[in-house]
Amino acid sequence: MTYYSFDNTFDGLLTAVFEAFALHEQPEMLLSEGDPVPLFCDRLYAVSTDTEKAGRVWKGLEKRLPKNVVRMLAVSFLSEMRELNNPLFQYICKVFRQPEGTEGIERNFADPDILAVTNIARKVSHEQLRMAVISPDHNVLPLVIDHFADRFNDQPWLIYDAKRHYGFYYDGTGEPVRITFADESSVTFNLANGHLNDDVLSDDDQLLQDLWRTYFKAICIRERLNPRKQLQDMPRRYWKYLTEKQKAQ
Numbered sequence: 001m002t003y004y005s006f007d008n009t010f011d012g013l014l015t016a017v018f019e020a021f022a023l024h025e026q027p028e029m030l031l032s033e034g035d036p037v038p039l040f041c042d043r044l045y046a047v048s049t050d051t052e053k054a055g056r057v058w059k060g061l062e063k064r065l066p067k068n069v070v071r072m073l074a075v076s077f078l079s080e081m082r083e084l085n086n087p088l089f090q091y092i093c094k095v096f097r098q099p100e101g102t103e104g105i106e107r108n109f110a111d112p113d114i115l116a117v118t119n120i121a122r123k124v125s126h127e128q129l130r131m132a133v134i135s136p137d138h139n140v141l142p143l144v145i146d147h148f149a150d151r152f153n154d155q156p157w158l159i160y161d162a163k164r165h166y167g168f169y170y171d172g173t174g175e176p177v178r179i180t181f182a183d184e185s186s187v188t189f190n191l192a193n194g195h196l197n198d199d200v201l202s203d204d205d206q207l208l209q210d211l212w213r214t215y216f217k218a219i220c221i222r223e224r225l226n227p228r229k230q231l232q233d234m235p236r237r238y239w240k241y242l243t244e245k246q247k248a249q
Helices: 010-022 051-064 067-077 082-097 112-130 141-151 203-219 227-233 236-241
Strands: 002-006 029-032 043-046 157-161 166-170 177-179
Touching: 002 010, 010 051, 010 067, 010 082, 029 082, 051 067, 051 082, 067 082, 067 112, 082 112, 141 157, 141 166
Parallel strands: 002 029, 002 043
Antiparallel strands: 157 166, 166 177
């Protein structure tokens, strides 16, 4: 049995697809670098990521699949779930094996690879829609930056993913800029709970937080509380980042 391994990047996965067709073989499984090699592996081929080859595969997908399905494949990879790698690899290979012009492969949910990739993409998209924290389960920050830039384009803001140690800063003009901190002890907020440090909060900031807490309490109708629905829309693990759930300083 032949197995492929790649560097766990999206370009690496697309390169693996290119190599499989160039070598006229169908590997049993795509492994991430460092994964244990299965007992019955006869040959392990280490894929070297090549952006040109990856680009050719991506353009091929754009020709063969609807635009929303191509985006779905990319979104699924943002889940960072290793169990996605092989289904996604097999899914893309199946796209190129069917006769050009054939439609509807993305709706064949009887295929376990197509079903797995679609379900994972839905999970990532669902978290994108309800994201209100800086340590999401999946790497959804790239998916929501355009939304924030559109909604809050008249003011500076910073969103930082504490789990993946990067974020985006917007100065009120131009485009959001990706940022990282060489020393996270220098950031002006607590990475564990999202609280801004007291020394960077102005009097107006503190006043606005207190006003928001007061407003939140005032509009609450206790007779209509639905804890189950609340947890469904905003899971408890996000609450520590919400001003209305934080105690006043």
